[in-house]
Amino acid sequence: MRKNRTDANFEAVPDDQQVKAGVPDRALVERMAAGEERALGALYDRHGRMAYALALAIVREGADAEEVVADAFGQVWRSATQYDAGRGSVAGWLATITRTRALDLVRARGRRTRAVERAAQADPDGLATPLGTPADRADRQIERHEAQHLVTRSLAELTEPQRRVIELAYFGGLSQSEIAAELQEPLGTVKTRMRAAMEKLRGSLAPLLVGGSS
């Protein structure tokens, strides 16, 4: 696992003008809604890597991850006219669609996800191994990487059992009672951990959250 992450070969993002131009994601989606395929290409250049990494973390097979990503972008393309900026960022929308598709595929295949597999192995290093520092990247999307870095660090700040519960839910698609069964822990413990972990994450991720201050 860890090897994969640190040795990953980070290609430069394709030199598409729209990526450089700093057009907001939302504007790209508006152009997609008007039927402009180049805008879809630009959106892929920005978020394709995130979608692929997410899909791969859930479905495990490269070919399946590609299918999930193609499906997810297809759905984003088809429903671009329905995107509602009030409900969250474009990246978040894409991530949600990608995750749902990936979990559907895993369930359809009756296969366990990587997160569940790792929990079963009870890896003492934990599930969220840090991704490395932004300096590792030959990538221009600095902001994205800062976000990635903060999310990774925030997860690393959780206790190991808290992190495991979050990863089983998010990447494994397991419900609380399924997590309790997987980890052989009391359901009440799992519930408490999940709440505490989300609360902690909300605190540490506050710089990335727009509306959610409570």
Added chain:
Amino acid sequence: MTDHQWTELAAPYALGALDREERARFETHLADCAVCRAEVRSLREVAVLLAESAPAATPPAALRERVLREASRVRPIGARRPGRAPWLAAAACLLLALGLGYAYLRERAEQERTVRSLAASRDTIAARDSLVATLLSPDAGTAALAATGQAPSARVTWSPSRHRVVMAVFRLPPAPVGRTYQLWAIAKGKPVSIGIFNTSPDGRLVAEMPLPVDLKFELTAVTEEPAGGSPQPTMQPFLVGKVSPAD
């Protein structure tokens, strides 16, 4: 469930980690609770960011082509066709937006009404289920209450295992204002109150009441009492029934 307990479901809900039934109940609650809706919105933002923690991976270069190729086969739903007068498109959009906005609000109000009426129906059905279960319970005992005077009659069925009594009354005019009917179980000659009731204008009632645990009785009786009922009967019963116990 207290409000606080509901809010605790926001985190697992945002992660999609509630079991199906729990999720359905929480969604019903969400329709009525702005606090929980806000909490869910906030925690969903957190959940969405978890995507960023996926181990980095580089998609194959061909994937970009595939995404674009598949998209080129379909148009976005409702995408504007090129070449039409822009003002026409704009006007159409405005009309559509107004229409959708109105339709959305109406749909939402309709949904909320449906959720409320579903909840009410659920309560009614649960009450009926309980009543039927009492009537059908294997240990059910019954007593037919004949009028000591004229028309009214009643049938009482009870289940010692369910601690419930179902009473069906016929042809009994509603009690006068300030008065109520009261059902008694006579145990060893001593009346024990089962509950108060009133009939509908057509003189009928089917109702379920609790039965004191381990109460053995020989007779059931109905009296008319001051509103709220009496600790002991204040009149001779006008309906009396002898118990015919279940085998």
